[in-house]
Amino acid sequence: MSDSPEKLSVWCAGEDWCPITTTASLIGKKWHPVIIHRLLENGPSGFNELKENVDGISSKVLSDSLEDLQEKGLVDREVINEQPFRVNYSLTEHGESLESVITEMAAWGETYLQEPTASDERAE
Helix, strand or coil: CCCCCCCCCCCCCCCCHHHHHHHHHHHHCCCCCHHHHHHHHHHHHHHHHHHHCCCCCHHHHHHHHHHHHHHHHEEEEEEECCCCCCCEEEEHHHHHHHHHHHHHHHHHHHCCCCCHHHHHHHCC
């Protein structure tokens, strides 16, 4: 295996903002960064464990998100042949390489976001 990571294909080659849009296309969906964060934090996890750790996500959305992250090469899916069989999800090398991005997203949020107030919750 080489020292340099496998390059991802992009749709905006030659543009100076291309790396930003490529990264956003990989993790720009609502639940993707949260799923990656939970896998970074907890390591390989089963579906139900992930659902519990990603508070508020439906089973369908989690399933679709994991499938999308797998197609993008960020998450691995391993079927464990036990009775009953189970599936474990883990980050690939590409997924793990997002750790600094996810960590910075969390740090930025902690610095600049505030908890909703009771009036904010009533407005929804």
